[in-house]
Amino acid sequence: MYALADMNNAYVSIERVFRPSLEGHPVVVLSNNDGCCVARSNEAKDLGIAMGEPIFQVRRRLPNAGVIALSANFTLYGDMSNRFMSIVSGLGPDAEPYSIDEIFVGMAGVRGDLVQRGHLVRDRVQQWLGIPCCIGLAPTKTLAKLANHIAKTAERKPGSYPADLARVCNLAALPASDLDALLATTGLQEVWGIGPRIGKQLQEAGLHSVLDVMQLDPATVRRRWSVVLERTVRELQGQPCIALEDSPSPKKEIACTRSFGQVVTELKDLEEAVSEFVGRAAEKLRKQDGQAGQVLVFIHTSPFRKDDKQYSRSVTVPLRRPTADTSVIATMALHGLRAIYREGFRYAKAGVLLLDLQDSSVQQGELDLDDPGADRGKLMRAVDVLNGRFGRGAVQLASAGLAGDARLWSMRQEHKTPNYTTSWADLPIARA
């Protein structure tokens, strides 16, 4: 059994804890650059404001609706999120924070009335934090997400679902026929793992409700779509395919990307931005005790400005060895940037991704040719001694190609005579 607890309208609810005067008004929280609505109060949702809708469009569409827009305060949200997680963890033995406002709880071995227990925790979050949340319970994570959706919708839109499912909903407690009836009235786009693209394809195949998708044959789904969707179907059928991740695994990539406050055209400005992004990303990298093997840099123009010439390019630069050193990474990132920069474009965004991450305890030993402290003379002498003892080519630069391979550029000497006097192998033999 799994539980999924999720704050209602997270960022807006958090802002309201500290500014109760926001209650009752349509409130939205904006993305960076104050661009898009990333959280909406119920009043804002009722006005038809969509997730991700640009605020300037909202203002144009609803000039007199009294929409209050706040810039995002991620420091505050992060801290409130931690408090939320620690309270909800009390629901069961294992917990997996899934996003800033959501947490899965493994309920293995928990006895008693789970719905009652859910209400207890929900009320505790309300009382201790002042934030409303809902809890979904089910045998798989995908069904728990769905149960959470039903709990929320039943609370927000009375009549949409049975009233006793509001706030806390346990799908496992329902008789199979009731469950089917419930899923038949739920649109398939509500399923975790079905996005707009796959959703459209399913609709075109004549499927519309969660029940329709649940009744598909997994093998057919795999053939026609993918293993990903197959897993989703199996999870809907009650077969757990997605396990709880009880310990947070280290990131496999770390990004820092930003849209610019205003249009950028000069290389100099992009260089500054990229240097800054590397600094932030490398700091995150060091925080997880990691090192990066590659750095990716990208720049692009604004796809929204249809009249602008468009340009979008990225480059991945390998680092000579894994590192978390800001200046080393920045040097390589800037090399990459200069290689992809083109004059005459109005750039809107740039970013840096650190890739090929590994733990900093993993160290590849190497002969450090670039270490200024190394005695290069000694190294070169050793090379000469080795080549002298074992023959020319025993030690050489890898960039010169391997001596054993066919090197097209090496000189042709098909008719050369042996090195009679300098090579033991070529020593002439005198016979009587």
Next chain:
DNA sequence: TCTGGGGTCCTAGGACCC
């Protein structure tokens, strides 16, 4: 005029190896 940021996983195709 103004349109976010940070992730994960899977797949297909190319390069390469024996």
Next chain:
DNA sequence: TCTGGGGTCCTAGGACCC
């Protein structure tokens, strides 16, 4: 003229999530 089979690794792109 005739040109295999099995495998790995890497990358780009697609799709999804919040």
